[in-house]
Amino acid sequence: MSDLYLPPCCTTLSDHWPLPLALPGVQLISTRFDPARLSAVDFERSGIAAVSGVAKRQTEYLAGRLCAREALRRVTGTASVPAVGTDRAPQWPTEVSGSITHGSNWAGALAGHASTWRGLGLDVERRLAPARAERLAAQILTPAELQRLLDLAPEQRATRVSLTFSLKESLFKALYPLVLQRFYFQDAELLSCHADGSARLRLLIKLGSDWPVGSELDGQFVEFDGFLLSLIAIPA
Structure with missing residues (x-):
């Protein structure tokens, strides 16, 4: 029964892939x-x-x-x-x-x-309200990331802060099992994010011999039903 039972608190499991780029075998x-x-x-x-x-x-x-x-x-x-x-x-x-x-x-x-995949990191977040995003921005974003917020409208700023938070959470989930070293929001920066759902991040600290300062990783994201879903996938 344990393999078949789905509790009433959960909806039917879905295998829909909402992100822009499917990953082979994932x-x-x-x-x-x-x-x-x-x-x-x-x-x-x-x-x-x-x-x-x-x-x-x-x-x-x-x-x-x-x-x-x-x-x-x-x-x-x-x-x-x-x-x-x-x-x-x-x-x-x-x-x-x-x-x-x-x-x-x-x-x-x-x-x-x-x-095929050395590391996978998935994170879902609700988009932050503008006021809360402003309060949290300095904790989540590096000085360079904060600078790139200056020309954005409040709603756009909130979306960018929310997305940066989610992508950095995904980055941690993908890398931590490989390096077994904790790192934090200020230890990586979001270099770019695009309307097609692609993103790129850079490490600002060394995480073992395989991940020197300046290492860059690709990510992807999608917004649906008020959620932000992000994924960092590290090929083998």
Whole structure:
């Protein structure tokens, strides 16, 4: 039953790829979730270890793991659930790269063979309101990124801050499993983002021998239903 059961708090799992550029061999699975519909038996019936916390925390975790299990099933043939490491990061099978994200009642996970993709980072965010974006901008953006905001209207500035936040979250998710070194918003900068959903980022610190200062990585993003979804994929 655990492989088939979908709790009422989650919508039918979707394999729709909303981002502009599909990645060969990578599966993205998503669902929408409603914490008000979470039941005490949903974790057990889903075959997923329960977590503590308020209903929102529990439901987003469950939804993310259900997506990850289906993504892994499609990539490897085995419907396993990533455990939680001591660093709180999902523990994927050694032959797989993957990422989980959730926010504002949407959850998604992607997985691909590590022989093709060294790292995958996925992040979903609600677009920040202009006032909140202004308050957070200096924490998220480097001085150079802040300078590039000056000519933008308030709504455009809010979108750029939100997008930069999401892309840097995706960058961390893609790189951290490879370098096992924490880094922060000021340690990378968004060089460019375009209407076609492409983006490019640059590291401002060294992250091991493979990632010197100045290393550049490609990303992509899409906006849908008020969400910003971003992805950083590092080819093998």
